Amino acid sequence: MKKLFFLGLCLLAARSGFAWGQKGHDVTAYIAECHLTPAAAKKIDKVLGGYSPVYFANWLDNASHTPEYAYTKTWHYLNVDEGRTLDDMPANPQGDILKAVTEIVAKLRAGGLSPEEEAFNLKMLIHLLGDMHCPMHLGRATDLGGNLRPVRFFDKETNLHSVWDTSLVESAHKWSYTEWQRQIDRLIGGAKDPILPQHQRSLCAVGRDNRCLSLLDLKDRGVKRMAVAL
Numbered sequence: 398m399k400k401l402f403f404l405g406l407c408l409l410a411a412r413s414g415f416a417w418g419q420k421g422h423d424v425t426a427y428i429a430e431c432h433l434t435p436a437a438a439k440k441i442d443k444v445l446g447g448y449s450p451v452y453f454a455n456w457l458d459n460a461s462h463t464p465e466y467a468y469t470k471t472w473h474y475l476n477v478d479e480g481r482t483l484d485d486m487p488a489n490p491q492g493d494i495l496k497a498v499t500e501i502v503a504k505l506r507a508g509g510l511s512p513e514e515e516a517f518n519l520k521m522l523i524h525l526l527g528d529m530h531c532p533m534h535l536g537r538a539t540d541l542g543g544n545l546r547p548v549r550f551f552d553k554e555t556n557l558h559s560v561w562d563t564s565l566v567e568s569a570h571k572w573s574y575t576e577w578q579r580q581i582d583r584l585i586g587g588a589k590d591p592i593l594p595q596h597q598r599s600l601c602a603v604g605r606d607n608r609c610l611s612l613l614d615l616k617d618r619g620v621k622r623m624a625v626a627l
Contacts (some may be wrong), residue, residue, distance in 0.1 A: 400460070402569065403475075405505060408494075408581040409425050416565065416613045418562040418563030418567075419458075420563070420566050420567060420574060420577075421456050421527065421562070421563075421566050422455050422458075422480050422527040423451050423455070423574035424526060424566075424574045424577040424578060424581070425454065425527040425530065426449075426450040426451045426454035426523050426525070426577050427449075427451050427574050427575065427577075427578045428581060428582065429448050429450060429452070429523075430449060430451065431578060431582065437473055441519070444512070444515050444516050444519055445516060445519065446516070450523050451574065453519075453520040453523055453524070454523055454524060455528065456522055456524060456571075457469060457472075457473070457520065457522050457524035457525065458524065461473065468491070468492075469490075469492075469497070469521070471491040471492050471493060471522075472488050472492050472493065472494055472532060473494060473499040473528045473543055474493065474494055474528065474534040474535065474536070475489075475493040475494045475495050475534070475535055476489075476493075476535075476536055476537055476538035476542060477535070477536075477537065477538075478537050478538050479539070479579055481558030483495075485546075486515035490573065494525055494528055494529055494534065495529075495536075497521070498522065498525050498526060498529065500516050501521055501522050501525070502522065504518050505519065506520055513576060513587065530561065531561060532561055533557065533558040533561045533562065534611075536558075540557075541558075543556060543560075543561065544556050544557075544559075545606075546558075548560060549575065550564050550568075574606070576601075590614075
């Protein structure tokens with residue numbers, strides 16, 4: 398179980414500064430996979446039935462739109478409105494990304510899950526930790542995380558959420574997820590600090606201007622840096 402938790406830590410460290418659509422989720426999962434220890438990689442390979450974490454990186458986006466997993470729809474984001482903070486914003490009774498990740502990590506660490514339950518929770522964790530790096534998945538309820546904020550992106554009418562989710566990644570370079578991983582890991586190099594379980598909350602910290610703080614911002618506010626990717 399600790400090896401599965403290690404994948405979660407790697408996913409927390411896999412940060413490129415972009416938000417995640419399909420390509421971004423693939424990139425996040427592959428960076429995490431490339432940083433697994435041999436023992437963790439072996440365990441995860443067994444739990445996922447021989448599939449790469451990348452294979453399931455977008456699974457929950459599709460699953461959340463089915464009746465069976467509709468209860469996970471609110472798990473992809475955590476909205477904090479202007480003038481509120483993460484601490485004083487009323488919690489969504491249907492759950493949010495921070496609550497979901499915290500509970501999933503706790504389950505995987507505790508053990509005692511059936512093989513099916515273990516795989517299910519790991520697949521969700523792979524996806525949600527990708528979502529957690531998206532500014533628009535940690536945005537404002539009043540504009541539905543940027544979905545109601547229209548923008549023009551290279552003469553195309555769209556919204557702020559879509560730009561962060563997909564357009565920025567695809568417009569910068571038409572790279573595969575393996576090419577993105579190689580370039581991002583070149584920037585990260587060896588400058589990484591230990592990642593602690595409580596850091597998933599730090600990653601969701603929201604400042605007074607209601608933006609999702611980067612890991613470097615968090616370092617300046619007294620939170621230990623998890624990774625340097627810029």
